[in-house]
Amino acid sequence: MNTSAAEISAYLKHGDHSVAVRRTLDLCLDSGSDALIEKAISWSRLYHEATADASAKTLPPNFLEEAETILQEASAIGGGTVEQNRQLISAEQISKKYNNGSFSLKPINLSVNTGDVLGVVGENGNGKTTLLRCLAGQLGLDNGVIKYHLLQNPDAYAIKNHIAFIPQRIPKWYGMLKDNLHFSAAIAGISGYKNDLMVNFMLERLNLSSYAGLTWNQISSGYRTRFEIARILLQKPRLLILDEPLANLDINAQQTILTDLIFMAKGSHNPMGIILSSQQLHEVEKVADSVIFIKQGNCIYKSNDAEGKVSSNAVEFETSADRESIISLFGEGNIELKFNGGFYTIISSGLSSQEIIAKMIDARIPVTYFRDITYSTKRFF
């Protein structure tokens, strides 16, 4: 999924500078030209320095001109070939039961390809982390098989070298943050000049340059997550498994990190698959190619399987109107209306989501939030 230079130009034209900078960096990385990457890093650094002060929103001098030059050069070089739909991992009937507890993960099948994002959702204590740890090779299986399709007869070390797992509680880093990044790049075989280049790239890409000289205790938990992601990405894993990566991020950072991960996963530099668990259903479903819902160890929903198979439509919305006026609008018996204290949920087999919102607008019912959850796991919460 290479963002084209034209798209980036459009971002710049409309003032979406932040996203333009990030996409330009991705584009340069995919070009494979070290000189261009270095140029883009310098350009990005100037941008971040100029916009670091929230009150001063001025762009650095020649920002747009330099952007144009970089984009032209990137277009001239062209991106690498994007590796798509190569199967990375498949799990067949995998299950796990803990020796000392009553919890067990029931047999689950799943598959992830290059560039795919698989979201794993479910309430706390229902087996998300267990599933992820099994997939990451951290927990032995009771039954079933996990195949890592890009590896031939791998041992456990090779599998863990191939996969990156970011746990919910990220282990503390020691020493300067930047040293950790250099180290991670080096153990992945990125040495010398390239090591510096990639570390600087990743710092700029995740807007972490100004924190690189700090230590773990000097940054917030949100930045810790970002640094961990930077570290993991430098190790160039083919499969990235993230357990609740959004837990420590603010709402903007959640969306930014997720979309950045997707772009990098689908880029040509290091195409990878992503499996992530989260409670942030909306954010996950927005970026995931498929979502599985786990309840008490059972996989009770898979978005891919559910496409076109659901028997009713569902929407959730927030309104100041009372229950009676909503029921009278749609007619008693035509819909199923639920209220969870915050949102209303309408389940209807006859009305589509568009028809539901259209009716409410026509009836001048004030709607402050509306979402089609027909194919969302939100229905199960």
Added chain:
Amino acid sequence: MSKRPFVPSFLQKADDKLLRNNPGAWASRAHLVLYFAAAFALLLFVFCYFAFFDAKQYSNIGSWNVFTGMVVFIGFVFWIIYLLRFNVFKRYGNWSAMDGLRDFILYFISIGAMVAACFVPSAVETIRANQQFGNEEIVNDVNELNINACKLEYGLLPLKWKVDTCQVVKRANSTQETREVVVSTVDDSVTTGETIQYVPDRYHYIDTAELRNKLQGADSILKINDSLYVFYECPDYRFVSSYNADEYSVKKLQSSAEIYNSVIKHYQKPDGNKLLKRMQELKTKYAVNSPYGDYYDNTDNASYDVKIKRKYSLEEIGNGIDNVVRKKQAWLEGWPIYLRVFYYITLLLTMLVFIFRHSTTKTFFLSLLTAVLLMIVTGLMMVIGRGDEISVYSFMIFYYIVFAALGLSIFSSTVRRVAQGIGLNLFLFATPFIPLIFVALNRARSYGYYTDNEYRMYDAERTAMYYLVAEIAGSVILLILIQPLFKKLYRKWYSAPEE
């Protein structure tokens, strides 16, 4: 890159380069350890060089060793903390074919550098003593002290030699009569045996072993026939004497007999003032009061040597000379011990660090606990079962086989088990000592017991050589196995899924 305190720019650059190009070597921090250990050793050397300005003083090297050991231990702990930060293996990073061996060697070098620093005070003490006092100088001074004392105090000296007439028999026993003949004077004829008469009934019996000792220790010997000897012992004229002082000198310390022949036999009155002045110079040069006080008998009944020693402070001078000689020869005599102490401390710590770096924290400490428990249990079994040396070695070999079996079972395991990790850790830890245990077992089985009514003494020299070969072989075996066996086992065990 973080700027490290007290690190010069060249090392900082090397550190940067290693981080980017050789993360395994960088993570070992061997380059920093070597630098800081060398800097510490140099500082210590300079400090000790000036502190040890007076070689004749009693050595306080023990205190220095404790101080140095504590500093080195703190450095070691710092290093371990740094080691905890970065680990290529535990991050499942790329690894080269020889990285296990490289890591082991880097740990050995790092720990070796730290341990070696502990020997600096002792080495400086020896260097300083050798700088301040020459081997010949000490021998000359001791001889001069004894001769001058004899010349100055001729009147106090005993002149009669002890005479001991001995009949050599195959096996002496207490019922045989013992005789001692004291002659009034001694002259040249004694040593040549021309005029001495022995009394056939006045001798005592000695066996051949005692004969050997007497032949070595006697000042003069008269051999009457193949089994009858007369041994002469000169009175002691060596008021200052230091063990081994002439070990590395061309000139040797004069014996009492030599002093007798050179000074006493044809005594001539010396220039007393000159000798006294010289005695004073030597006192200034060497005399040191003993921290335990003097043992002089201050009564008038004191023996001649005590009186002479007291008069010229020869005890204090002897203390100083002893101190100098001990310091001078500490490394010449003790280097094999120092080398072994250095080597085994370094090897043991290296193995512990290597295991720690390749094992989980829990398994590492459980391994230590297991080793301690096994020692206790084995000790108890030995006590209860009255086990001998052979039993101890047999137990060790049995344990090693169990550890090896547990460790090797990792190859067929699909999950990470703590017991296998403990087995692997102890398998590695015991490997360099296994040849030693086999040699010790063989020695215990072959020697040290009676066979055919004869006690079989073992050949100390040959056994020492076997031990040396076993020591070297153990380390070589460990080095050979580190990469192809232990590193592979750790790779498989550590990365395996948990149960």
